Amino acid sequence: xxxxxxxxxxxxxxxxxxxxxxxxxxxxxxxxxxxxxxxxxxxxxxxxxxxxxxxxxxxxxxxxxxxxxxxxxxxxxxxxxxxxxxxxxxxxxxxxxxxxxxxxxxxxxxxxxx
Amino acid sequence: xxxxxxxxxxxxxxxxxxxxxxxxxxxxxxxxxxxxxxxxxxxxxxxxxxxxxxxxxxxxxxxxxxxxxxxxxxxxxxxxxxxxxxxxxxxxxxxxxxxxxxxxxxxxxxxxx
Numbered sequence: 001x002x003x004x005x006x007x008x009x010x011x012x013x014x015x016x017x018x019x020x021x022x023x024x025x026x027x028x029x030x031x032x033x034x035x036x037x038x039x040x041x042x043x044x045x046x047x048x049x050x051x052x053x054x055x056x057x058x059x060x061x062x063x064x065x066x067x068x069x070x071x072x073x074x075x076x077x078x079x080x081x082x083x084x085x086x087x088x089x090x091x092x093x094x095x096x097x098x099x100x101x102x103x104x105x106x107x108x109x110x111x112x113x114x
Numbered sequence: 115x116x117x118x119x120x121x122x123x124x125x126x127x128x129x130x131x132x133x134x135x136x137x138x139x140x141x142x143x144x145x146x147x148x149x150x151x152x153x154x155x156x157x158x159x160x161x162x163x164x165x166x167x168x169x170x171x172x173x174x175x176x177x178x179x180x181x182x183x184x185x186x187x188x189x190x191x192x193x194x195x196x197x198x199x200x201x202x203x204x205x206x207x208x209x210x211x212x213x214x215x216x217x218x219x220x221x222x223x224x225x226x227x
């Protein structure tokens with residue numbers, strides 16, 4: 001079946017611009033996670049949704065980062081007033097279980113802030 | 115700060131050899147452990163999960179877990195050049211969210227023909 005999809009795959013933004021990154025999880029998956037991966041590092045947790053409820057946003061690096069999943073399916077990660085340090089790959093993962101054991105990742109969005 | 119530690123490598127093995135990848139974790143309460151493979155420029159792909167002490171085999175891959183030593187390993191038998199990738203160890207943080215993963219930095223594996 002279809003895996004997790006993300007769009008756009010690549011995004012170049014000028015510093016100060018707002019960006020929106022989209023994630024389409026595997027159909028029926030309850031849990032959705034956003035991670036940020038810097039070059040040469042492992043992914044780092046940003047936020048977690050169980051259906052439409054955002055249960056944990058402790059990993060969001062600043063109040064410029066905002067995520068939503070209004071209907072419990074598609075999720076959007078928004079970054080306001082982008083900074084150079086926001087440049088990274090943003091990964092979305094979904095899991096069929098509430099406790100998100102086995103997570104399946106999308107291809108990621110590579111964000112470059114110039 | 116909960117941590118997952120891996121040797122960054124690169125680990126180089128000849129084709130056909132056994133590759134051994136190791137990982138330690140700091141949170142003794144961790145319960146679920148995963149190995150992801152990540153090719154350059156691609157996203158992580160789940161290859162193994164392990165939840166109880168001992169060995170778990172799947173094809174050429176064997177995951178080993180020792181909770182007392184807080185140690186997880188991945189063995190790849192009959193290594194192939196196509197196995198060349200970065201291998202990420204991940205631990206499920208039940209103590210935090212409803213299960214976000216904590217990743218190591220990854221070990222880069224190179225299998226030489």
